Amino acid sequence: MDWYFIIFSVVKIALVIGVLHAIAAYAVLAERKISAWIQDRVGPNRVAPPFVKYIPVLGPILTRWGIFQPLADGLKFMLKEDFTPAGVRKMYFWLAPALAIIPSMLVIAVIPFGSQMGHQKMVIADLNVGILYTFGIVSLGVYGIVLAGYAANSKYPFLGGIRSSAQMISYEISMGMSVIPVFLIAGNLNLSQVITWQTTHGWLVMYAPLSFIIFIVASFAETNRTPFDLPEAETELVGGYHTEYSSMKFALFFLAEYSNMTATAGMMVTLFFGGWTLPFCGLDQPATSLGIGLAQILIFLVKICVLLTVFIWVRWMFPRFRYDQLMDLGWRRFVPLALVNILITAVWLWIRS
């Protein structure tokens, strides 16, 4: 343990979590804007701090884009009354939002978001068993929701919590099995190595398209996004597991959903879309200069943003699945499909070797 390692790690953690939350905040804005466009509306276009209107051309444009909306939302959340309803189980009630948001931040630790800058690898923890760690942590996310449903001592959150536990467990399995072919092909559990493999062989989405489809559908379910947003189903469960929450505690759930999305998008980029690499201009080799290092981080972020847009787009495209349809899809379609996928990949690799 030398001091350099600790200092650089702390800096990296702070930066990554800052960027993650910024992305999550702006994903909310993107969600609102994209939903508006799909529904023939304009979306948030008013909020701006007072000085902005004195900026000549840029000010009004930024305001129309709603760039300042996340700031206003954040401020609103902080100023709202933090109400604890009577009859809640206090400790769990307080614990649940934290448990919801922590896993999403932990997952990001193993995802390589760039090659290197100077001698620092652009990943917080370069674990050998990165993917196992990820799945271990991701499945913790369900505790936040279940606890919230249990602690609130109210029917809607309770139903939301029940649904979510059932849903997450069923999709966890197919999600975990869907990535096994990826590692069979790449031959390594370390996410950095997976990316290195993709630089020489091409993106893994071409080798394992079925894995990608299962993974993306399962991650919709994991992150409680439509068409699988049963735990929060506004139309039937009021707000689902976060019905009784207000102010910053509610904001944490909200943020958790979006940082989960971001983390999952990061996972998908790493596993299927070559991580921080692009197959031209030498951008697929570890960076030698600071500029290329930054460019690679940017590539990673852009890829994440594209996937987030897909997430958001899908949300405004499909109606919600019924509970039994969801279970049916999870257990009777995706689990066998993932198994077959593993089998086919294994046989194919065996024949080739």
Place this chain on the structure above:
Amino acid sequence: MIVNRKSLTFWEKLYVPAIIGGLKVTLRHAYNTLILKKVVTMEYPEQKWAVPTDYRGAPYLVKDQDGNTKCVSCQLCEFVCPPKAIKIIPPGPAGQLADRSNAEKMPAEFEINMLRCIFCGFCQEVCPEEAIFLQKDYSLTGTSREEMIYNKEKLLALGGTVGGVQKWKHKLEEAKAQESFPVKP
């Protein structure tokens, strides 16, 4: 009735046509909004709806074509108003007389609490003098409760002029005609 449910094809079971349909619909709408600028919403404070002629907005007191207050303080509207938004202080027996002859009296004060008013139109309906009309204002704002209680001056200023039958004038003319009628005993 027995509905003949068609069984789904293989592709439909895979949700493929539904997914493609969803992609198409959402893309078309996003294209319409973003590129063709066809939005269904209206940027409210800047753009406003044209209020239709028989719109029932806030009730205001009106004056007749000669600039007289029409209200005679009969208090029917106060009585009929469902949320009790109207408060009238009549002049009382010794109070100030109406500012025109042959009108019985005038309200000493007339207040409508716009926070209570539900724009139901009963006051307009019941008024025997056609003195109160629901007009086109629908967005009343203020920074305090007191500010939202509109008094007589304010109601009259906002109400403007609505002409029509002038009962008092008619009565005055009748009286005059009666006096000058040639048949005398």
